[in-house]
Amino acid sequence: MGFLSTAVGWFLGLGSSLIVMIVLILLGLVFRVGWQKAVRGGITTGVGLAGLFLVVNVIIGALQPAVAEMATRFGLAKTIVDVNWADAGIAWGWPGVAGLIVSILVVNILMLVLRLTKTLWTDVWSYWHGSALAGFVWALTGGNVFLGILAGVLYLVAGSLMSDMTAKKYQEFNDMPGIGVPCGTTVQASLFAMPVVWLLDRIPGLKDWDASPEGIKNRFGLVGEPGVLGFILGAIIGIFAYGTGTGDLGITKILGLGMNVAVMMMILPRMVSIIAEGIVPITMSIVQYMRERFKGREIYVAVDCAVLLGHPAVMASSVILFPLLVLVAAIMPGVQMLPIASLAVVPFWAGAVVPYTKGNVVKTVIVLLLYAIPFMYFSTLTVDAHTEAFKMMGQYGDQIGQGLKLGSWDMGGDILGFFIQKLFGLFG
Amino acid sequence: MGKLIVVACGAGINTSTMAEDSIKERVAQEGFSDVEVKRILMADIDGFLGRTDLIMVVSMMKIFRTFNVPVFQGMPFLIGSKQEKDELLDKIVEVIKKV
Numbered sequence: 001m002g003f004l005s006t007a008v009g010w011f012l013g014l015g016s017s018l019i020v021m022i023v024l025i026l027l028g029l030v031f032r033v034g035w036q037k038a039v040r041g042g043i044t045t046g047v048g049l050a051g052l053f054l055v056v057n058v059i060i061g062a063l064q065p066a067v068a069e070m071a072t073r074f075g076l077a078k079t080i081v082d083v084n085w086a087d088a089g090i091a092w093g094w095p096g097v098a099g100l101i102v103s104i105l106v107v108n109i110l111m112l113v114l115r116l117t118k119t120l121w122t123d124v125w126s127y128w129h130g131s132a133l134a135g136f137v138w139a140l141t142g143g144n145v146f147l148g149i150l151a152g153v154l155y156l157v158a159g160s161l162m163s164d165m166t167a168k169k170y171q172e173f174n175d176m177p178g179i180g181v182p183c184g185t186t187v188q189a190s191l192f193a194m195p196v197v198w199l200l201d202r203i204p205g206l207k208d209w210d211a212s213p214e215g216i217k218n219r220f221g222l223v224g225e226p227g228v229l230g231f232i233l234g235a236i237i238g239i240f241a242y243g244t245g246t247g248d249l250g251i252t253k254i255l256g257l258g259m260n261v262a263v264m265m266m267i268l269p270r271m272v273s274i275i276a277e278g279i280v281p282i283t284m285s286i287v288q289y290m291r292e293r294f295k296g297r298e299i300y301v302a303v304d305c306a307v308l309l310g311h312p313a314v315m316a317s318s319v320i321l322f323p324l325l326v327l328v329a330a331i332m333p334g335v336q337m338l339p340i341a342s343l344a345v346v347p348f349w350a351g352a353v354v355p356y357t358k359g360n361v362v363k364t365v366i367v368l369l370l371y372a373i374p375f376m377y378f379s380t381l382t383v384d385a386h387t388e389a390f391k392m393m394g395q396y397g398d399q400i401g402q403g404l405k406l407g408s409w410d411m412g413g414d415i416l417g418f419f420i421q422k423l424f425g426l427f428g
Numbered sequence: 429m430g431k432l433i434v435v436a437c438g439a440g441i442n443t444s445t446m447a448e449d450s451i452k453e454r455v456a457q458e459g460f461s462d463v464e465v466k467r468i469l470m471a472d473i474d475g476f477l478g479r480t481d482l483i484m485v486v487s488m489m490k491i492f493r494t495f496n497v498p499v500f501q502g503m504p505f506l507i508g509s510k511q512e513k514d515e516l517l518d519k520i521v522e523v524i525k526k527v
Binding site: 122123125126173174175176178179224225269272273276277280281283284287288291292295301303304306307308309310311312315347348351 | 437438439441442443445446449450470471487488489490491492501503506507508509510
């Protein structure tokens with residue numbers, strides 16, 4: 001026993017990049033992707049994870065002093081730093097990730113065999129939503145890996161049931177027979193949209209109100225560029241934090257913050273993409289294997305929510321939503337995080353809503369403005385477990401010790417995830 | 429001159445990587461040395477449409493416009509069986525050979 005706990009302790013002490021490298025190489029060998037692809041995949045994902053944490057470090061260094069300065073100047077209690085997809089770092093780096101991947105695969109196969117779901121969840125990448133939540137619960141329960149995995153599986157099972165309810169609509173609207181999208185906060189947006197759109201369709205005047213997606217794209221398309229959006233938001237926060245400073249009235253600091261936020265907006269998704277790249281061989285191997293096993297049955301094969309982004313109304317709605325959402329989060333009392341990095345999830349939500357609004361921009365905007373409100377509050381309410389998860393993984397310990405708090409909409413503000421966290425908090 | 433294939437998806441995170449991997453593997457098998465497979469965001473596609481070496485677009489989303497090069501919908505790379513994947517790759521190889 002002594003040897004075992006020493007070995008486990010040594011393994012966990014390697015840090016998340018090396019852990020995920022070893023875990024993915026082993027999983028690659030188990031799922032027979034070939035040892036070359038397994039090694040390459042493991043190292044790639046490890047690199048992506050390390051890169052992700054580097055970028056987050058840059059943004060913490062830039063944003064934390066700025067939000068603190070805003071707080072002292074205006075008493076604005078918006079001090080949580082938004083790191084959004086840094087949660088993918090928790091998802092792939094927390095100690096239970098391998099257990100979660102294997103568990104959800106087994107549970108999914110059982111559910112398919114028992115005909116409890118039609119969703120074949122082979123897209124290993126999109127397990128990350130459940131795995132991030134699992135990481136929060138792991139932190140919440142003082143390091144209980146088993147409860148973490150249980151919470152993650154529960155969340156992903158709910159995801160496959162929601163995918164069953166939405167798959168037909170996604171398939172028709174996007175011309176993609178056979179797909180399903182069980183992704184976290186995206187598929188929940190569809191469920192939310194169903195009753196709201198029904199209601200909007202019964203309000204005279206609103207029913208037929210629309211805006212041309214192409215016109216919006218041509219006029220405001222620039223704001224949809226992550227770098228540009230980041231620069232603008234960073235500079236605006238900079239004005240509140242450093243405007244009228246000494247010397248050049250704070251202009252150096254304002255522009256500097258704009259650039260740093262632009263860096264985050266462009267580089268964070270790239271890092272996430274490197275993490276995903278390493279997982280691809282495992283996904284492809286599982287897809288092939290499972291397709292053979294479930295031949296001749298109606299099945300929705302799970303794919304990433306990115307496939308929903310095709311319609312022009314998606315980006316048009318998003319560029320309108322970006323400033324509105326920041327404004328709403330700024331004035332809502334009790335909301336302690338200004339969304340910046342989290343805005344990146346908005347197009348995915350829009351992709352899940354446009355099949356229900358039939359591409360109507362106005363209705364999509366209204367649905368998502370309402371949908372975002374719980375995210376604003378839940379991301380504030382879950383911030384302690386969220387921050388603790390980063391700390392327990394050995395990230396940003398010093399800054400967290402000095403009061404840094406890290407939050408996100410996707411997954412920190414997740415509606416279903418919030419209630420699962422509350423449930424498992426009872427065991428903590 | 430080289431031949432450029434762009435694989436476009438919505439986020440550039442996950443889905444296009446799967447298509448890129450499959451196409452690259454086949455391109456190597458066929459022994460094409462002048463084919464470049466590039467993963468891009470659909471939002472960035474206009475920058476590539478003007479390139480004279482562009483021979484094909486593989487899209488991982490539904491496309492609501494037309495292009496002056498052949499377009500393939502890459503969904504079989506994500507969800508297809510081996511046979512469906514190979515059929516699509518055959519079509520892609522055919523286009524590469526014709527250009």
